[in-house]
Amino acid sequence: MKKVVEKSYLLLISLGIGCLVGATDSLFGQVLLAVSNFREQHYIELLPFLSIAGCLIIFLYKKWGSGTEKGMGLVFEVGNTPKQKVPKRLLPLVMVSTWITHLFGGSAGREGVAVQIGASLAGMLQRGLKFSSQKRLFLMVGMAAGFSGLFQTPIAASFFAVEVLVIGKVEYKVLPYAVVAAYSASTTSSWLGLEKFTFPLKQELTFTPEVFLKLFIAGSLFGLVGWGFAWLLKKTKKIASLKLSNPYCRVVLLGLVLSLLFLFFQPDRYAGLGTNLIAASFSGAKIMTYDWISKLLLTVLTLAAGFQGGEVTPLFAIGTTLGVVLAQVLGLPVLAIAACGYICVFSAATKTLFAPIFIGAEVFGYTHLVYFVPMVVIAYGFSGKQSIYNGQKLVCEERQEAER
Template identity: 55%
Template sequence: MKGIKEEKGVPLLHQVFLCLIGIILGVLVGGIDTVFGRTLLFLSSLRSSNPFYWIPFLGFAGLLITFLYRRFGGVASKGMGLVFEVSQDHSEKIPLRLVPLVIVTTWMTHLFGGSAGREGVAVQIGATFGNLFGRYTHFAKYRKLILVMGMAAGFAGLFQTPIAAVLFALEVLVLEQLYLSALVPSLVAAFVAAITSHWLGLEKFSVPLTVQLTLNWKLLVQLVLLGLIFGLVGNLFAFSLSLTKKKFSEWLPNPYYRIVLGGIVLSFIFLVLWQGRYSGLGTNLIEASFGGKEVLSFDWFFKLVLTVLTLSLGFQGGEVTPLFAIGASLGVVLAPVVGLPSDLVSGIGYIAVFSSATNTLLAPIFIGGEVFGFGNVAYFFVAVAVAYSVNRRHSIYGLQVIGEK
C-alpha cells in the first residue's frame, strides 16, 4: 500500500460521540440487514424448490426492475457508484429511497433466478444511513468517516465478519490507502451490526479448517501458484463485467429491451443447466465445495459467466457471494492438481478471487480468518498477496481511485 490516510485533529471527545453514532448505526443497519438477508434466503429456497414456477419469468421481472429504477431511482440508480462518488466528494447525498429500491429489486432478481450476490445491497444500506447521519448531525465535517462506518456496519451485519468488514470499508474506497481515523468508530459499528443480526437470527457461514502443514518452500510455491490462478480468475470476472456492461449498452441501448430479451435467454440457460444450479447466490456451490458433495469441473466457469451476464443486463445484487462460490468451486478442481487438501484450497479460492476482483488485501485475509479459522492465516496471506498483485487495473467497483503518494 502507498500510504495510510488519517484525518488530523479528531479530538477524543469527538471519537467518543462517533462511537455512539456507530452503536446506533450498527443496530439500525444490522436490523435491516437481517430483514433483507433472511427474506433473501427464503425467496432463494422458494425458487430452488420450484424452479419452473419462477425462473421462466426472469425477463419479465427485469422489466419491473428497470421500470422501478427509471421511475423512482433518479441518482439512486447509480448504486455503488453513488457511494464512491459521495466518498470522493463528487456528490453529497445518497437518497434514502435507495434502500427499499435496492432491497426489493435484489429480492426480485433472486426469486426469479438471476445469478447475483447480496453484499452490494448491504454496503449500500450502510452507506446510505452513514451519509444520512453525516449530513444531519453536528459532525458534518466527518461525513466521509461516518460513511465508512455505515459501510462497515452493512458488510458486518450481513456476513457477521466484523473485522473484515472494517478493513473492507477502510481500503475499498481509495486504493492503496487506509483511513485509520475511522478505525475505532467503524469497529464499534461493525461489531454492533454483527451482534444485532446474529441476535435477530441471521446465521453466519463458517467452516473451521484444521490443517496441519509446514510452511516450507514447496508449500510456498504451491500457495503462490494458487494465488496467481485465483488472481487471474478474479481479474477475469472484473474485466468481463466491465466489458459486458459496455457492450450490452451499445448493442441494446434501450434498457427495457435489453433486460427482457437478455432475461428470457438467461432463464432458458439457467433451466437447461441443471434447473437453476447457477441461479442465486451460489451458496449451493459453496456448501458442495466444503461439504464433500459433487462439484463439477466447470461449475466455477458457468457461475462466473452467468453472474456477469445477469449483472450486465441490469439485474440487481452484489458480486461478492458469487465470487466466493467461484473461488471455492475452482478450489475443488485445483486441489488434486497442486496436491493440497481440498478444503484449504477452496478456502483460499473463496477469499483470493474476491481479493483480486475488488482490489482489497486485508479484508479477504481476515474473512479467511473469521470464516475458516485464524490458524490458517499464514496460508491465506501468501495466496491473497499474490492474487492482490495480479493485474490490478480491473475491479468490480469501477470508480475506485488510487490514493495519494
C-alpha cells in the same frame, strides 16, 4: 478536551449506526433467504418470468430511482466527491429489486446491497445530525456496518470499509468507528436470527519448496480469475448498454438468454447467491470442473442485463469451486485450497488486501493465517488494476486531484 468529546460522541453514533444497520441487514438477509428457498421449490415455474421481473426492476428505478441506478458506483462517488450524497430512496429500491432478482433465478450476490444499506442509513444520520464535515467518515462507518451485519465478520468488514474507496490507501483514522459499528451490526443481526457462515477448517498445509510453488501457482490463478471477472463485468456492461441502449430491451433479451442457460444446466445450480456451490465444496459433494466458469459467466450476464445484487457471494462461490479443481490438479488438500480460493478471488476482484485475510480468519479459523496471508498477497499481486467497483480510485489519482 473538545476533540475527546467529539470522538466519544462519534463512537456512540457509530454504535447506533451499527445497531440500526444490523437490524436492517437482518430483515434484508432473512427475506432473501426465504425468497431463495421459495425459488428452489418452484424453480421451473418462476424462471420463465425472469425477463418480466427484470422489466419490473427497470420500471422501479425509472419511476422512483433517478440518480440511484449506479448502485455501488454511487457509494464510491459519494465517498470521493465532496458534494455528492446517497439518496434516501436507494434503500428500499436496492432491497426490493434484489429480492426480485433472486426470486426469479438471477445469479447475483448480496454484499453490494448490504453496503448500500449501510451507506444510505449512515448518510441519513449524518445529514440529520448536521455532521457535514464528517460525510466520508459516516459513509465508511455505514459500509462497515452493512458488510458486517450481513456476513458477521466484523474485523474484515472494518478493514473493507477503510481500504476499499481508494486502492492503496487505508483510512486508519476511521478504523475505531468502523470497528464499533461493525461489531454492533454483527451482534444485532445475529441476535435477530441471521446466521453466519463458518467452517472450522481442520486441514493444515506443510510448507515445503514444492508446496510453496504449487501455492504460488494457485494464488496467481486466483488473482487472474478475480481480474478476469472484474474486466469481463465492465466490458459486458459496456457492450450491453451500447448494443441494447434501451434498458427494457436489454433486460428482456438477456433475461431470455439467462433463462435458457439456467435451464440447460442442472436446475438451480447457478441461480441465486452460489451458497449451494460453497456448501458442496466444503461438504465433499461433487464439484464440476466448469462450475467456477459457469457461475462467473452467468453472474456477469445477470448484472450486465440490469438485474440487481452484489458480486461478492458469487465471487466466494467462484473461488471456492475453482479451489477444489486446482487442489485436485496440483495434489493439495482440497478444503484448504477451497478456503484460499474463497478469499483470494474476492481480494483480486475488489482490490482489497486486509479484508479478505480477515474473512479467512473469521470464517475458517485464525490458525490458517500462516498461508492465507501469502496466498492473498499473491492473488492481489496478479490482479492488475481492474476492480468490480468502477468508482474506486488509485491513491496516485487521489493525490493528483488534491493538488489541483
